[in-house]
Amino acid sequence: MIIEPRMRGFICLTSHPVGCEKNVLNQIEYTRNQGAIAGPKKVLVIGASTGFGLASRITSAFGANASTVGVFFEKPPSKGKTATPGWYNSAAFQKEALKSGIYAKSINGDAFSDEIKQKTIALIKKDLGKVDLVIYSLASPVRTNPKTGVTHRSVLKPIGQTFSNKTVDFHTGIVSNVTIEPCSETDIENTVEVMGGEDWKMWMESLMEADALSDGAMTLAYSYIGPQVTEAVYRKGTIGKAKDHLEATAFEIADMLKHINGNAFVSVNKALVTQASSAIPVIPLYISLLYKTMKEKEIHEGCIEQINRLFRERLYTTSREIPLDEAGRIRIDDWEMREDVQNKITELWEQADTSTLSDIGDLNGYKSDFLNLFGFGLEGVDYLEDTDENIQIDELV
Ligand code: NAI
Ligand code: NA
Secondary structure, three states: OOOOOOEEOOEEOOOOHHHHHHHHHHHHHHHHHOOOOOOOOEEEEEOOOOHHHHHHHHHHHHHHOOEEEEEEOOOOOEOOEOOOHHHHHHHHHHHHHHHOOOOEEEEEOOOOOHHHHHHHHHHHHHHHOOEEEEEEOOOOOEEEOOOOOOEEEOOOOOOOOOEEEEEEEOOOOEEEEEEEOOOOHHHHHHHHHHHOOHHHHHHHHHHHHOOOEEEEEEEEEEEOOOOHHHOOOOOOOHHHHHHHHHHHHHHHHHHHHHHHOOEEEEEEOOOOOOHHHHOOOOHHHHHHHHHHHHHHOOOOOOHHHHHHHHHHHHHOOOOOOOOOOOOOOEEOOOOOOOHHHHHHHHHHHHHOOOOOHHHHOOHHHHHHHHHHHOOOOOOOOOOOOOOOOOOOOOOEO
16 A cells, blocks of 8 residues: 555554564664674663664664564554554564574563563573663553552643743644643652563563573663753653652662672663654753754764664773763663763753744754654655555564
């Protein structure tokens, strides 16, 4: 069939298998062009199908030649309906890995459940024995806690006071004011349940118990800090509480991994257009100003550039010393947070309105990145060609 983007609010209902494949091929090519990494050998990526997790899987496999097990939660194609982009990304990844003789297997299911944890660990035990790197890159609005059976939903709200600031509808370019009422106490608890560190710790405990972590194994989860304009709704809001919890959990996991000479870190990454970040108010306006500023300064990066820098300049350097900030975190948001970048954005923020944004912000860059997430608007893809949506994933366990 001919597949076109069908937008509804902040999501796109369709995705293009050939475009998604092209996205993956571009990321593989970028990684290969950077040269080989003396990096991990056997890697588990939880949240491996899109965004930072996919980039982590590609960097491990095609940068370090590592075997990877990827876990994700994606919808397969059904009659006349396309799959979610992460499904097609994973199909493309598996195909390329197999072609290159690199071990790769994938599991599609709820990573928060005991069942998927056990299934994943059984696969690791059977095929790889142990892993030396675990990347935790889930972004989800909902989690059912397997211990209590309670389903929690995360919210994106300020704490204690009403938040009001500019935002943009990136489809129309209209800048308006958004007001968000403060959260309740249960909103905080729920958001921490979903996006905090509890599930990461459960994974690491289960892997440890099963003796599936090699000596010196490392685990990493991703966090975000960001600028002052988004602070009330992001870092000091409900999601920020979850990130505080995630960051605190890194120290607990690190303690546990000491017995095997392992370690656990949080890496603070740059703001990027992903399915998760597009839904957060104010962030799209900030990202469009950020992209413009960083592109002008020639320091703009996407997920794959970020994760390659993380592996090459933080995790697997020749000295093997990992540079950390005062709170013990890895920072690859260093260029985003540079003073000249942030000062420029503060200046642009004042000027941003519907009439100025197309000049002072990179609205087109935002839009094209968003479409790219779903496999649309990629160079070298013929979107008028009849396309088979019914693509399956090789080595799906
Ligand atoms: P994403 O939406 O692109 O990726 C989420 C991944 O989690 C996908 O592979 C999806 O299949 C998987 N997933 C979701 N629910 C699942 C479940 N129940 N079971 C199994 N897999 C599930 O998100 P993105 O942006 O790559 O985020 C990953 C992490 O990076 C998050 O912790 C996020 O907060 C963090 N981060 C994101 C930034 C951004 O600007 N996008 C900036 C800095 C950090
Ligand atoms: Na991810």
